[in-house]
Amino acid sequence: MFEGYAGTSDSGFRDEVEAEEALARGQYLAxxxxxxxxxxxxxxxxxxxxxxxxxxxxxxVFEGQVVTDEARLRRIVARHDPHLYPGTFLTCVYNPDRALCRTPSGPADRPVMADCQPLACRNAAFTPTNRHALERHLAALDTALADSERLAPYVRHRLEDQRRETVAYLTRHTPESAS
Known part of the structure; x- marks a missing residue:
């Protein structure tokens, strides 16, 4: 959409969206x-x-106070960016050398979350919210596979593979306290 009507105009809409995303990320990190x-x-x-x-x-944190000023938060994030990017299924700890989402034509300074491969990437870290999202995704796969007779063989096979990979990943990365 950004490359369509809104992205090609001089309105600055794309810049506004990117600024809002950066602010939301800064607040999340803080x-x-x-x-x-x-x-x-x-x-x-x-x-x-x-x-x-x-x-x-x-x-x-400065002199016992948490940063609440948006402009100051933007400066801090720009200067001391930890390169952590929250997502639905993972929190990306971006390291370009091992990022599977990185392409030669894409940005080198941040992940391309649309191309994220959370089950394969070594940049993946999980909050409890991320883990619950993966568990909900697993439940959705189970629901889809419950009526697998209606699925085309290729689709059923891909869903079964995805379910198997998700279960293995969740098992491999279960926090000790949850065991």
Whole structure:
């Protein structure tokens, strides 16, 4: 859509959307880094995500106060960006050297979440919300496969593969406290 009517005009709509996304990401990072009660991130990049959040927290807390000013938050994120990107099924701990979403023509400084491969990428870290989204996706796969006689063989096979991969991934990355 951005490359259509809204993206080609001089209205600045695309810039406004990107600015709002950046602000929402900054607020998410500030909340994650200052929330001492939140569960630890898990997954292949969970430990790295925790380290980056701790470093980011040192810059978002000033003299006993949490940053609430939007302009200041934007400056802090621009200067001390931990390169953590929240998503539905994962929180990306972006490292371009191991990002499966990166293409030669795409941006090198951030992930392309539309091309994300959460079950294969080593940049993946999970919040409990991400894990629940994967579990809901697994339940949706189970529902679709329950009536597999109506599915074309190729579709059924792909859904079965996706279900098997999702179960294996969730089993492999189950937090110790959940066991």
């Amino acid at each position: 909340d994650m880094s200052t929330n001492g009660d939140r569960p630890a991130l898990t997954g292949p990049a969970g430990a790295e995500a925790e380290t980056r959040l701790a470093a980011f927290a040192r810059h978002t």
